[in-house]
Amino acid sequence: MKTRKRVLVTGGAGFLGSHLCERLIGQGCDVLCVDNFFTGQRENVAHLIGNPYFELMRHDVTFPLYVEVDEIYNLACPASPIHYQFDPVQTTKTSVHGAINLLGLAKRTKARILQASTSEVYGDPTIHPQTEDYRGNVNPIGPRACYDEGKRCAETLFFDYHRQFALDIKVIRIFNTYGPRMHPDDGRVVSNFILQALRGQPISLYGDGLQTRSFCYVDDLIDGMLAFMATPPSEPGPLNLGNPHEITIRALAEKIIAMTGSASDLVFHPLPADDPRQRRPDITKARALLDWAPTIDVEDGLGRTIEYFRARMG
Numbered sequence: 001m002k003t004r005k006r007v008l009v010t011g012g013a014g015f016l017g018s019h020l021c022e023r024l025i026g027q028g029c030d031v032l033c034v035d036n037f038f039t040g041q042r043e044n045v046a047h048l049i050g051n052p053y054f055e056l057m058r059h060d061v062t063f064p065l066y067v068e069v070d071e072i073y074n075l076a077c078p079a080s081p082i083h084y085q086f087d088p089v090q091t092t093k094t095s096v097h098g099a100i101n102l103l104g105l106a107k108r109t110k111a112r113i114l115q116a117s118t119s120e121v122y123g124d125p126t127i128h129p130q131t132e133d134y135r136g137n138v139n140p141i142g143p144r145a146c147y148d149e150g151k152r153c154a155e156t157l158f159f160d161y162h163r164q165f166a167l168d169i170k171v172i173r174i175f176n177t178y179g180p181r182m183h184p185d186d187g188r189v190v191s192n193f194i195l196q197a198l199r200g201q202p203i204s205l206y207g208d209g210l211q212t213r214s215f216c217y218v219d220d221l222i223d224g225m226l227a228f229m230a231t232p233p234s235e236p237g238p239l240n241l242g243n244p245h246e247i248t249i250r251a252l253a254e255k256i257i258a259m260t261g262s263a264s265d266l267v268f269h270p271l272p273a274d275d276p277r278q279r280r281p282d283i284t285k286a287r288a289l290l291d292w293a294p295t296i297d298v299e300d301g302l303g304r305t306i307e308y309f310r311a312r313m314g
């Protein structure tokens with residue numbers, strides 16, 4: 001007899017997915033974690049193995065998946081530029097074919113389904129901060145397009161399945177999120193700078209370092225994701241989730257140097273193509289709908305992340 005909600009998390013062995021699996025089990029759900037381990041790591045969910053309400057399945061979401069579930073969180077997709085540009089065709093397939101398969105699964109099982117979309121759908125934004133009704137400024141043929149356009153097409157599919165088949169969908173647009181279990185070698189700025197600072201290596205600033213991002217600590221993001229999933233079907237999104245506290249990349253580097261007590265210097269490298277100049281979420285909608293806002297400030301969140309990487313380095 002079924003007593004627990006059965007929840008599928010694709011990309012569940014990744015950074016955000018592993019935190020989500022942990023939280024769902026804590027809420028009494030029966031979790032099926034699906035991952036092809038492209039960027040995810042078994043160690044991220046090692047502490048959940050053996051729990052009777054956790055199951056780990058190796059599977060690539062570009063292939064059909066037949067399981068029985070009540071809810072789906074679709075997080076499967078490499079998220080950092082060096083990983084999603086490693087095999088760009090596979091990145092687009094993961095977003096597009098992955099969305100089709102999981103929407104087909106949701107349609108058959110009548111499961112509610114959440115898509116982890118991204119602030120990258122706004123591209124290099126021409127309005128600031130970004131609200132959900134901004135349509136974005138994406139280069140469709142550039143090196144980031146496999147990720148940005150793949151995620152945009154996935155949103156299209158979600159809203160068409162919603163309109164055409166009355167699927168119960170939730171689309172969130174996640175802004176830069178960081179914390180323990182970020183992949184150490186995925187080239188994202190927070191993990192790069194912390195590891196460089198801890199190793200006493202030069203801090204790699206791309207461009208002049210005056211581009212901005214707004215960094216959200218993982219626990220805050222997961223709170224928002226779970227709260228949105230619990231809203232009525234009349235709220236499909238899209239919904240921005242992120243921390244509106246905006247800083248320059250150079251200021252981030254200086255903060256990490258100070259917090260780690262590192263002797264590292266700043267070294268400047270060329271700015272990658274299509275790198276957005278500024279990014280900050282407008283979270284008015286999430287505040288009103290979920291009564292949600294991030295609670296962990298950047299010093300606190302960076303402190304926890306530095307401790308995680310320090311411990312990993314032994």
Ligand code: NAD
Binds near residue numbers: 015117
């Ligand atoms: P991550 O790379 O740690 O996690 C992605 C997971 O998906 C990995 O475990 C990977 O192995 C898995 N995966 C990739 N392709 C797959 C496939 N074809 N089949 C099955 N599994 C596959 O990245 P993350 O930061 O945890 O990101 C999770 C999701 O959130 C992604 O969809 C990403 O686009 C989105 N997102 C993240 C951020 C962020 O700042 N972390 C920002 C915006 C959006």
Ligand code: UDP
Binds near residue numbers: 106108
């Ligand atoms: N699908 C799946 N699991 C299911 C149901 C469907 O993976 O439980 C996949 C299947 O490969 C299908 C896709 O989802 O091609 C889209 O399903 P849908 O029912 O929308 O389309 P159709 O089956 O008519 O092509």
Ligand code: UDP
Binds near residue numbers: 190
């Ligand atoms: N960045 C940097 N040094 C690094 C890694 C990244 O200066 O070692 C910059 C990058 O050019 C971008 C910002 O930091 O402007 C955030 O990069 P990340 O890859 O973490 O996220 P995204 O560009 O996808 O927002």
